[in-house]
Amino acid sequence: MRIDIKEAVKFLRENDDYLILMHASPDGDTLGCGTALCGALQRLGKKAKAVCPEEIPHKFDYLFDAVKAQTFEPKTIVCVDVADTKLLGDMKETGDKAELCIDHHISNTEYAKRTLLDADSAAACEIIYEIINELGVPFDKALANSVYTGTATDTGCFRYSNTTPRTHRIAAEMIGFGADFAGINYTMFELKTKGRIKLEQSALNTIEYYADGHIAVIYAPLSMTESIEDIDSDDIGALANIPRQIQGVDIGICAKEKKKGVYKLSLRSSKLIDCSEIAQLFGGGGHERASGCSFKGGTIEEAVAQVIKACEEACKKAGII
């Protein structure tokens, strides 16, 4: 059943002992939602906890300043920013019993008894902001940090086309309530370890162009990634965005060697190319603009050569070359 903000707030007022579920591979929006909603319910005198099926990266620790640890038997399950209970990993069965889901994904499967969906919100945190206001809980610095984090991270710090005037107005308010926005943005969007800088430097040395510069490839073989200290899978994953940022490139490929002889190729494309179709040719998948596929055996160059051939054909089909 679809419900509106007022109905969701009525439900939240009438119930207690909340278990708030945040999705696996947690990001700033689901964690911002979970901690802000949990904190707001606690400030109303209710019992609530926010949990995630996977370990939460330490850079998000500050979000939990918004909540107190409470011991109680949960009764009411609420999912935030969770489009499908498949995204709850080991907690899928718990999620299937959700009384309420608050989300902004148009693809929401409406698995919960009640769904508050606003697909025009850039971040689910924008909906949580409305709920907190409607609940009459005054914002403090901790709640503001949580709501700010969701709006900033889901919009690439207000860069992407999903950003709306409301996103900016909420950010303005959260800064007014003391959100440590500069610290949050530095952590989320700027901070790089010395290892990450070394990795980018090494990877940039490998860039190759194909199809008159419409295709660019960057490499991260084990010989590179194992020789650099102080990097993690997130650092290597971030390389995937580099080739597509280059002027004139319609398909960016990042080829990384995950284990000896096992290669993951990540694809990013401009709006002229559907790169999920290319990944599917090799048993992979993903979204139109971001996809990936894996190869076992042979060399990294052989894997790349196969994908480039498919990319060149896609470019020809699209009339780019």
Next chain:
Amino acid sequence: MRIDIKEAVKFLRENDDYLILMHASPDGDTLGCGTALCGALQRLGKKAKAVCPEEIPHKFDYLFDAVKAQTFEPKTIVCVDVADTKLLGDMKETGDKAELCIDHHISNTEYAKRTLLDADSAAACEIIYEIINELGVPFDKALANSVYTGTATDTGCFRYSNTTPRTHRIAAEMIGFGADFAGINYTMFELKTKGRIKLEQSALNTIEYYADGHIAVIYAPLSMTESIEDIDSDDIGALANIPRQIQGVDIGICAKEKKKGVYKLSLRSSKLIDCSEIAQLFGGGGHERASGCSFKGGTIEEAVAQVIKACEEACKKAGII
């Protein structure tokens, strides 16, 4: 003489035939100010042109949609986002005759007959926004693009600590007036030429650390920048942000050789350090977190050594080392 917004607007209403000067090494804020103010004055029926002493990178071409080319003999000189006429290059003498300066740099030398200074504005475009409102000129898409560009570029897309609730509220309004914010942000913050990628790769190879990793330096000598095709002053300017992104770095320095024997050192600092104080030691200036100074003669290493010494002292004073 310091004046307020109302006095500046009265002056702008009473005069005509404006020459609006934007600073050398033009950025999104000075260009956004110049084109927005010029466009607003033209919409009031006045004659105005906005000029810059240096070539303007093509990525800013869209800003000039806000203005019409007009032929006339300029009478009234207005400087925007120009803290010191030294920043006007070959147009310094013209700048010295400025009737009005509109700026947000605390280091403004008050060279103009009238100075409208608001150091609390993240971007000078925030002041131009107030002026356009006070002039009663309705915003359209072109003016909104100019004002949005200044606010976004001077705050690193709302990331930096200079961002205020007002910055976000202005951005919200400009998006409402049709600013092409997603396109602008892609161009300003993501798109890189092939040359830019090569430049970053070369510059990353030069990184040096000092003071236990609290200070990092990156170099862009002429031998590097002249050997790479397809880069402009903006690409070189963007290197300034790289060292401060590295974990543990409190002062990031980018040393570029502008002409043979002429060096510009850009400083970026964490909140523990006021880097405008450091730049001032060498005749430069800027903001607490972003400043710069110039050197003539000697080698780039000698210039860097002087600044590093001052940075180390600032780190000691701040108790960092």
